[in-house]
Amino acid sequence: MNNEWSRLKTELPELLEQSRKEAAHGQVAEYIPELAHAHAYGLGITIADLQGNVIHAGEHELPFTLQSISKVFTLLLALMDHGEETVFAKVGKEPTGDDFNSMLKLELVEPGIPFNPLINAGAIAISSLIKGRTPQEKSGRVLEFFHTIAGDNSLAVNENVYLSEKRTAHRNRSLAYFLKENQVLEEDTDVEEVLDIYFRHCSIEANCAHLAAMALILANQGVDPATGAQLIPKRYVQIAKTFMISCGMYNASGEFAIQAGIPAKSGVSGGILTLVPGRYGIGVIGPALNSKGNSTAGVHLLESLSLSYGWSMF
Numbered sequence: 001m002n003n004e005w006s007r008l009k010t011e012l013p014e015l016l017e018q019s020r021k022e023a024a025h026g027q028v029a030e031y032i033p034e035l036a037h038a039h040a041y042g043l044g045i046t047i048a049d050l051q052g053n054v055i056h057a058g059e060h061e062l063p064f065t066l067q068s069i070s071k072v073f074t075l076l077l078a079l080m081d082h083g084e085e086t087v088f089a090k091v092g093k094e095p096t097g098d099d100f101n102s103m104l105k106l107e108l109v110e111p112g113i114p115f116n117p118l119i120n121a122g123a124i125a126i127s128s129l130i131k132g133r134t135p136q137e138k139s140g141r142v143l144e145f146f147h148t149i150a151g152d153n154s155l156a157v158n159e160n161v162y163l164s165e166k167r168t169a170h171r172n173r174s175l176a177y178f179l180k181e182n183q184v185l186e187e188d189t190d191v192e193e194v195l196d197i198y199f200r201h202c203s204i205e206a207n208c209a210h211l212a213a214m215a216l217i218l219a220n221q222g223v224d225p226a227t228g229a230q231l232i233p234k235r236y237v238q239i240a241k242t243f244m245i246s247c248g249m250y251n252a253s254g255e256f257a258i259q260a261g262i263p264a265k266s267g268v269s270g271g272i273l274t275l276v277p278g279r280y281g282i283g284v285i286g287p288a289l290n291s292k293g294n295s296t297a298g299v300h301l302l303e304s305l306s307l308s309y310g311w312s313m314f
């Protein structure tokens with residue numbers, strides 16, 4: 001066991017308790033009614049290394065839905081289904097500087113494709129690219145991909161969150177219809193079907209250990225460290241990690257890149273999936289969010305870890 005790992009083991013609980021206080025500056029997301037029940041002061045973390053060691057602290061067993069974290073993996077699946085040319089005809093490669101659910105630039109900037117695959121509009125466009133003969137088969141393929149990447153076939157959609165989101169997603173619906181108007185969604189696309197795929201993958205329930213396992217595959221260039229199997233082509237992992245740095249923490253990605261300097265993706269349930277390239281996969285949950293939609297305590301914890309262990313890539 002190396003020095004850093006044993007130091008982490010000792011220091012993690014204390015660092016976590018210091019960061020937990022930051023939850024007081026945040027609020028649990030309520031715009032998806034079912035998310036409002038989350039435990040605002042909960043904070044948990046799992047760190048996994050390439051040798052199969054795992055460290056946990058706090059409420060790491062809290063279940064939560066992946067929300068925007070899932071977008072990294074639907075992007076990867078769409079890339080594996082179609083290749084770069086088709087995917088990047090539908091979504092751009094640039095951060096927006098706007099909120100994750102903004103419609104602003106879709107109308108303002110030609111050619112009217114979403115700026116990147118990690119904002120809602122971009123992820124909805126990506127949902128339309130998932131292969132399958134029926135909507136069920138498409139959602140089934142997405143779930144199977146999560147089973148493989150997380151190494152757990154019991155991952156499933158939280159039906160209450162899914163229905164809650166489906167009932168209240170007026171803005172996502174308008175984004176999707178706008179995308180059809182702009183021909184990002186093809187002429188014969190059933191918009192509700194595409195949205196259903198999107199709502200379902202956002203509602204997949206997981207915990208910190210799942211995020212850490214998924215992140216570890218990205219940290220290891222797409223290779224499952226346990227089996228040596230190349231689960232995702234290296235080039236696509238590189239693309240996903242670059243988007244995580246530039247757009248993964250919404251319009252606070254620049255700040256997080258300066259403070260922590262590691263690829264990360266957050267979701268409105270308060271989860272953050274992050275990694276130290278070539279070393280660790282990390283999952284964090286802390287449901288209270290700041291105004292940008294990122295976990296206040298989670299961001300604080302990752303920034304302090306990165307600072308004290310020198311994890312920044314920059």
Ligand SMILES: NC(=O)CC[C@H](N)C(=O)O
Nearest residue numbers: 067068100120202267268
């Ligand atoms: N930022 C997020 O996690 C957004 C995902 C959420 N399902 C939504 O569509 O609004």
